[in-house]
Amino acid sequence: MTDLKTAGLADLRLAGGAQGFNWLPVFVADEQGLFEKHGIRIIYKRMGSVEKATAAVLEGEADLAITPPEGAVADFVRGGELRIVAANAVRLPMSIVARPGIGSLAELRGKRVGTSSLTEGTAIYTQIMLAVEGLHYPGDYEFALAGIHTKRWEALQAGEIDCAPQPAPWNFLAQDKGYNLLGEVCAAIPEIVFTAVIGKVSWLGASRDVVTGFLKALIEAHAVTNEAANHGITLPIFQRITTPDSESLARRGLEYMRAMGMWPEGLAVPDKALRTTIDLMVRANLLDKSKRGAAEGVFDRRYLEAVA
DSSP states (O other): OOOTTTTTOEEEEEEESSOOGGGHHHHHHHHTTHHHHTTEEEEEEEOSSHHHHHHHHHTTSOSEEEEOSHHHHHHHHTTOSEEEEEEEEOSOOEEEEEOTTOOSGGGGTTOEEEESOSSSTHHHHHHHHHHHTTOOTTTSOEEEEOOSHHHHHHHHHHTSOSEEEEETTHHHHHHHTTOEEEEEHHHHSOSOOOEEEEEEHHHHHHOHHHHHHHHHHHHHHHHHHHOGGGHHHHHHHHHHHSOTTOHHHHHHHHHHHHHTTOSOGGGOOOHHHHHHHHHHHHHTTSSOGGGHHHHGGGBOTHHHHHHO
16 A cells, blocks of 8 residues: 555665764654655665765666765766765764774884775775875785774774774774774864765766755755754764764764764865865875866766755
């Protein structure tokens, strides 16, 4: 029997790796009825890694993804169909967390660093931070594909890795348990397209109304998320997706992210943030420097302009 409440809504398959802390506005939009308001029903596809989320869009398994944009940039410069249509997060709310006994970034020489990918997100940020200390990959340390942040925390506790970039509030959780915070990623990389809404040209062009509805709903959800007065809405959701057993840790993490301006107003993709993303890919040898200028074309501004 058809659910009259959802009849007439357009299904949108939305992929992500962990669908965790940076997805807070998405879940706010869902629980506040904002997607439904704009004619959308979200079908969540949790892929388990950022690379798989990117691949899901490229292969047609998902319509859109909220994920680090490096995979879309790489695909674009190869002549592919992936595009960035909006930003989801433009700050890096994480610390380099090390096991007890390691007190500085310089002490990571010869150590195993946990990451979720070798080509996107955490691996790039870590390389940039360690390069400042004269440590370079490969050679000076080893990456271990430990998975998303929750899996990295398990690997740290099990002694399988020596350190990992960990987002709030897991960085604070680790600190409370005696692990060391060696540096704030946001201090080294102040503004970046941390996670973006990416889609495939062929689907985007054929689904403009769905894209528009989705972006309108997410813009409204970002406004709700960024307003401290809405803690009664946002904190329970954030706690559920981060630290279910600790409201205090969840509150600390949410306030930390909101204060740094993580969720951009209007889903804006700042030029500086996009250039930083591209420059870091070049520095991490994931993009030829000759492609730096051309890579900025990965952002298709038309969709945000249509909802402005």
